[in-house]
Amino acid sequence: RVSFPSRPRCPTAPGFCLVSQIYPVTQQSQSNRIALLINIETFNTSLYKCRAAKDEKVMQSLLQTLGYEVVRCGDITAKVTFKKFSEHPKLALTDSVFVTLVCYGGTGTEEFEIDQIFQHLNSKNCPALKDKPKIVIIHACRGVNSVKGPQTHNEKDFIIFHSNMIWFCLLADTGSYTHETYGSAFIQHICEAVKKHCLRDDIEEIFRTVSLASGIYGIHKYRDTLTKRFYVFQSECYRFLM
Secondary structure, eight states: OOOOOSSOOOOOTTSOOOGGGBOOOOHHHHTTEEEEEEEEOOOSSHHHHHHHHHHHHHHHHHHHHTTEEEEEEOSOOHHHHHHHHTTOGGGGTOSOEEEEEEEESOOOSOOEETHHHHHHHSTTTOGGGTTSOEEEEEEEESOTTSEEOOOOOOOSSEEEEEEOHHHHHHHTTSGGGEETTTEEHHHHHHHHHHHHHTTTSOHHHHHHHHHTOTTOOSEEEEEEOOSSBOOSSOHHHHHHHO
16 A cells, blocks of 8 residues: 655755746646556466556555546557547646556467557547647566657657667566566565655656665656646645745
C-alpha cells in the first residue's frame, strides 16, 4: 500500500514558480482523474508473468492512491487500446492522464506502437485533453522489436519515461534489478520516488530523481513537451503562491 505524508508541502527553491507556470488542478479535476494501465500478457517464462503481475499491481495501487481511476487493458493492439481510451467521458473532467505500459517476455514480431499514444491522445484527436499533461511510463523487457519507439512529434503536453529494453532484459535476473514484492527495479524506483517527492516536486523532477537512482541504468525520457510544471498534489502550493 502506498502512503504519503499527512500534509502537502509547497515547492521550494529552485522549484518555486508562479501559478501561471503550473498546470491547473482543482478539487473537481482531482476527483475525475483517469489513467490507462496496459499489461502485454505474452510470456515465455512463469518468472516474467510473476514480475509483470507485481508491476501491474503496484502501479495500479500507486495511481489509485494519487486519485486516478485505473482503466486496465490486456494484450490488444495499440490502435484499439488508445482509440477506446480517447473516448472515455472522464477525459473532459480530469486535469491529467497517466498511461503505463508493462511489457515482459515473449519474442513475437508484433510491435506495440508507442506512436499510437500521440495519435489518439493529442489535442486534435482528443480535444478533451488539450493543454493537459499526459504522463507516459513504459517498462518493456520483451526484446528490441516488441515496442516500437515514437517518431518525431510536435504535440505538446507529453512526457514519456521508459526503461531501456536491452539493459533490463540483460539484467532482469540480477538481484539489484528485481524485488520480490515490487517486481522490476524501474517500477519500484518510480513508486518510491513518487511517494517521497510528489507533495513537493513536479513530475519531471521526480522522473529525474528516478534516472539518477543508484545502480539503475538505461532509463531515459523519449520526449518531454510539457509546457508547464505538473504537481500531482498542489492545493497547498496554490494557496502559498497566489
